[in-house]
Amino acid sequence: VRETLLLAGWFVCALVTGLADRNWQAYLRQTEQRALEAERTREEAALRRAGEERLRIARELHDSLTHSISIVKLQAGVAVHLARKRGEDVPPALLAIQEASGEAMRELRSTLQVLRTDEPAGTPALLVERARAAGLAVELTVTGEERPLPTPVDRAAYRIVQEALTNAARHAGPAKVDVHLDHEDGQLTVRVEDDGAADPSCPPAPGTGLTGMRERVTALGGTLEAAPRAEGGFAVRARLPLGERR
Incomplete structure (x- = not known):
């Protein structure tokens, strides 16, 4: 009888322990699910506030x-029109103001469109074509198996190439620029390198462009390197994971 009671006690103890463990595991799963839901809610709220x-x-x-x-554009246009109507030579400074104001208006409209949508207004290949048409010696190389990219990665890659080409046009001088997009398993690597005037002993102060670039890459769980090259020139290298960051 004693042995029977002892076995029954062990059985009950094991049963209670199993039930307790199962309840504990269920509690942990529920807690983790609630935490994920809370994180998702915070991210959605942050995205909504950013929008x-x-x-x-x-x-x-x-x-x-x-x-x-x-x-400014209207007044410059009127001044140019009146000068030509009187048969006078239009001052070069006035023509430059007219052209610059028109370009500023186009850039502003493009910026407003980006702010309202936050979507890339094209592709890295289109950026390269525009830079080349503007006089920058730039080449694009794409390696690996191209595939549709997640929207945040596609957007980040576009902005990285855009900012890097802009910086090269402003600071590199007469230089050759190489843009390389490497589609790997699980990530996209973006490299923009030039052989311009950057000096490895004088790293640039991080401006708004580089800071925004780094923030985009970090938000995706990627890495960014932006610094002068040892052989001269400047290099931007970004590795962007293709999976969603939890």
């Missing part, structure tokens, strides 16, 4: 800069 802030900035830029640039 609202972009729209606010777009409205401010439209209401202030668009009007001012339009006035």
Whole structure:
């Protein structure tokens, strides 16, 4: 009888322990699920606030800069028209103002479109074509198996190439620029390198462009290197994971 009671006690103890462990595992799963839901909710709220802030900035830029640039462009156009009507030579500075104001208006409209959508206005290949048409010696190389990219990765790659080409056009001088997109398993590697005037002993101060580039890459769980090359010139290398970051 004693042995029977002992076995029954062990059986009950094992049963209770198993039930307790199963309940504990269920509790842990529920806690983890609630944590994931809370994180997802916070991310959605952050994205919503960021979208609202972009729209606010777009409205401010439209209401202030668009009007001012339009006035400058209009006045320059009128001055050019009157000078030509009188048969006078148009001052080069006035023509430069007219052209610059028109270009500023086009850039502003493009910026407003980006702020309202936050979507790439093209592809890295289109950026390379535009830079080449503007006089920059740039080549594009794509390796690996191309595939549709997640929207955040596609957007980040476009902005990285855009910012790197802009910096090369401004600071590299008469240089050759190589843009390389490498589609690997699980990640996209973006490299933009030039053989310009950058000096390895004088690293550039991080400006708004590089800071924004690094923030985009970090948000995707990737890595970014942006520094002068040992052999001269400047290099931007970004590794972007293709999977969603939890």
